[in-house]
Amino acid sequence: MNKYKILLVASIAAIIAMGLLSVSIAGKNAERDVINTSPVVKADGVESRSEVWKQHFPHQYDSWKKTSENDQIIDMLKKTPQLTILWAGYGFAKDYNAPRGHFYALQSNQNTLRTGAPVDDKTGPMPTACWACKSPDVARLIDEKGELEYFTGKWSRWGDEAVNSIGCADCHDSKTANLTISRPYLTRALEYNGVDLKTITHQDMRSLVCAQCHSEYYFKKTEWTDDDGNKKVATVVTFPWEGDLTAEEMEAYYNERFFSDWTHKISKTPMLKAQHPGYEIYKTGIHARRNVACADCHMPYKQEGAIKFSDHHIRSPLENIANTCLTCHRESEAELKEVVNRKLERKDQLNEIAMDNLAKAHLEAGKAFELGAKDGEMSSIQDDIRSAQWLWDYSIASHGSFYHAPEETLRLLSVANEKAQQARLKLVKVLAKYGAINYMAPDFSTKEKAQKLAGVPLQKLAAEKMKFKQTLLKTWTETAIANNKLDPSIREGMSDNVSYPKN
Numbered sequence: 001m002n003k004y005k006i007l008l009v010a011s012i013a014a015i016i017a018m019g020l021l022s023v024s025i026a027g028k029n030a031e032r033d034v035i036n037t038s039p040v041v042k043a044d045g046v047e048s049r050s051e052v053w054k055q056h057f058p059h060q061y062d063s064w065k066k067t068s069e070n071d072q073i074i075d076m077l078k079k080t081p082q083l084t085i086l087w088a089g090y091g092f093a094k095d096y097n098a099p100r101g102h103f104y105a106l107q108s109n110q111n112t113l114r115t116g117a118p119v120d121d122k123t124g125p126m127p128t129a130c131w132a133c134k135s136p137d138v139a140r141l142i143d144e145k146g147e148l149e150y151f152t153g154k155w156s157r158w159g160d161e162a163v164n165s166i167g168c169a170d171c172h173d174s175k176t177a178n179l180t181i182s183r184p185y186l187t188r189a190l191e192y193n194g195v196d197l198k199t200i201t202h203q204d205m206r207s208l209v210c211a212q213c214h215s216e217y218y219f220k221k222t223e224w225t226d227d228d229g230n231k232k233v234a235t236v237v238t239f240p241w242e243g244d245l246t247a248e249e250m251e252a253y254y255n256e257r258f259f260s261d262w263t264h265k266i267s268k269t270p271m272l273k274a275q276h277p278g279y280e281i282y283k284t285g286i287h288a289r290r291n292v293a294c295a296d297c298h299m300p301y302k303q304e305g306a307i308k309f310s311d312h313h314i315r316s317p318l319e320n321i322a323n324t325c326l327t328c329h330r331e332s333e334a335e336l337k338e339v340v341n342r343k344l345e346r347k348d349q350l351n352e353i354a355m356d357n358l359a360k361a362h363l364e365a366g367k368a369f370e371l372g373a374k375d376g377e378m379s380s381i382q383d384d385i386r387s388a389q390w391l392w393d394y395s396i397a398s399h400g401s402f403y404h405a406p407e408e409t410l411r412l413l414s415v416a417n418e419k420a421q422q423a424r425l426k427l428v429k430v431l432a433k434y435g436a437i438n439y440m441a442p443d444f445s446t447k448e449k450a451q452k453l454a455g456v457p458l459q460k461l462a463a464e465k466m467k468f469k470q471t472l473l474k475t476w477t478e479t480a481i482a483n484n485k486l487d488p489s490i491r492e493g494m495s496d497n498v499s500y501p502k503n
């Protein structure tokens with residue numbers, strides 16, 4: 001196709017898409033009016049049990065419950081063993097799986113080796129912040145106790161309170177059923193970012209409800225004093241959004257604060273862990289620029305009899321192309337799948353190269369230290385490694401980025417790879433100085449080998465976790481049922497898949 005034809009097709013597509021958008025927005029406004037006259041789920045506070053919402057909104061509930069269909073564990077450390085080296089010394093080297101359906105989010109969080117094996121409400125490696133993107137009970141707890149109290153203490157503190165997986169009250173107001181931002185840290189981040197909250201449109205909300213969780217964040221230590229005068233420290237989920245929403249701006253934000261998530265076990269580098277900047281990366285793509293929202297692709301309209309509603313079965317849009325992409329695009333299903341697959345292949349190729357170079361950079365730096373290299377000789381190498389790994393992680397951590405914003409994803413991967421190469425070039429010199437000419441990093445081609453190099457005692461961690469599941473976790477569930485916080489029927493037939501040995 002020549003340039004003008006492409007332009008013509010693109011503008012026609014845009015016009016059609018905009019037309020469709022305005023029609024669908026008008027439709028949605030009408031539906032919203034209906035919701036506003038609907039019965040109130042809870043007049044005061046937050047109703048975190050999705051089963052209570054079911055009586056009023058059975059279609060949304062039934063489709064929401066279908067997110068339970070994806071309970072599959074894809075062990076990313078097995079698939080890409082380099083990851084274990086990249087995260088040596090950090091929780092992600094223990095256990096990391098591809099995302100599953102929202103229905104399983106809470107269970108994934110309880111099962112992952114990253115949350116450890118607490119024995120009471122004061123032990124374990126993680127703060128309460130780790131529940132933040134898993135459960136509507138977090139919205140309820142923030143409402144009941146205040147945000148700082150919610151963010152104070154260990155993860156295990158709220159084990160018998162955070163008991164419902166991602167549900168209605170994460171995205172909807174319990175009184176009006178309107179879309180709402182239930183997490184105050186997103187509202188604050190938008191404010192730092194210069195967004196005038198009054199200008200947020202309904203179409204924006206169809207992405208912002210997702211941005212509450214599918215965003216980059218860090219845990220910010222915050223000292224505070226409660227009403228009784230007790231001094232406390234909260235670990236508050238905070239979005240680094242005081243600039244443009246780019247990887248480089250966020251890196252500068254962290255660097256200005258000398259922030260690091262952990263110190264790398266092999267290369268001794270102070271590292272950053274990108275979380276899942278899904279919203280931020282999406283914002284750099286063409287669909288966001290054309291005002292296509294997350295919900296347009298992940299929650300399309302669905303017709304059942306006379307009822308039209310948003311399909312709450314959030315999943316890969318490729319499983320439902322007829323109702324997602326094809327509402328705006330003219331290509332065939334096969335053509336669109338092919339387009340998305342090509343984007344994935346391009347990302348995978350660059351990703352492999354970047355991960356490989358980064359893993360080798362860590363191992364070579366580790367060797368240099370072992371041979372006696374001094375901090376002064378290593379600091380610029382560590383700067384390269386820190387920056388390279390941040391950009392690499394930022395580009396791929398949100399899984400869908402290869403599709404949401406392919407150009408930005410590939411750009412970040414290329415820059416990350418270049419920085420990792422720079423580190424390795426410098427390392428050749430340092431290693432030579434200490435007598436290691438032609439040093440070859442050890443083999444990390446399987447999860448077992450990589451975890452050995454990273455010093456992860458998998459069997460021990462798995463055994464401790466299994467004990468936790470048979471003891472404290474059982475007590476949490478029983479307490480929540482007794483306190484009427486959890487309707488046990490919701491968990492009937494739930495699977496319990498994990499990536500590690502169960503005995």
Ligand code: HEC
Pocket residue numbers: 070098099100101102104105106108109132133134135166170171206209210211212213214294295298299314315316
């Ligand atoms: C309360 C936090 C939260 C909100 C709000 C949220 N998500 Fe998620 N989402 C998650 C978590 C956590 C996972 C991973 C769950 C797991 O692996 O167990 C996930 C997984 C997903 C997946 C993968 C599902 C699969 O089957 O592969 C998609 C797609 C997704 N979310 C899209 C969205 C969209 C679109 C929105 C907004 C309409 C949204 N999410 C809102 C936390 C959230």
Ligand code: HEC
Pocket residue numbers: 028031032035050053054057060061062064166167168169170171172177179205206209210295299308309310311312
């Ligand atoms: C991850 C966020 C998210 C969760 C969880 C969620 N919804 Fe929604 N819901 C949305 C979005 C986005 C829309 C589209 C709103 C619009 O455009 O007006 C929507 C629309 C609705 C509507 C308006 C009618 C329609 O179908 O468009 C109702 C009613 C509703 N949801 C009820 C529920 C119920 C009940 C649950 C729990 C079983 C639930 N929602 C869970 C995000 C969510």
Ligand code: HEC
Pocket residue numbers: 098099100207210211214278279282287288292293294295296297298316317318340398399400401403404
């Ligand atoms: C134009 C359509 C479109 C829009 C808009 C969109 N997505 Fe996606 N999303 C996709 C496609 C296509 C994939 C890749 C699915 C696959 O690989 O099977 C995807 C993948 C994902 C995944 C990874 C799922 C997995 O299991 O690996 C998540 C999470 C996700 N999207 C969340 C979001 C969020 C949050 C937003 C808004 C900030 C959003 N998406 C906007 C189409 C879209």
Ligand code: HEC
Pocket residue numbers: 010011013014017018021286287290292296297317318324325326327328329336337339340406
């Ligand atoms: C609500 C409308 C809408 C939906 C739904 C939608 N798109 Fe788009 N898409 C657009 C618009 C608008 C553009 C930009 C056209 C332009 O300005 O050039 C676009 C651009 C594209 C492009 C060209 C840019 C690029 O990133 O390579 C591809 C490919 C594409 N869409 C694929 C998809 C696929 C696959 C899906 C389903 C997962 C999808 N779209 C869903 C409206 C939509």
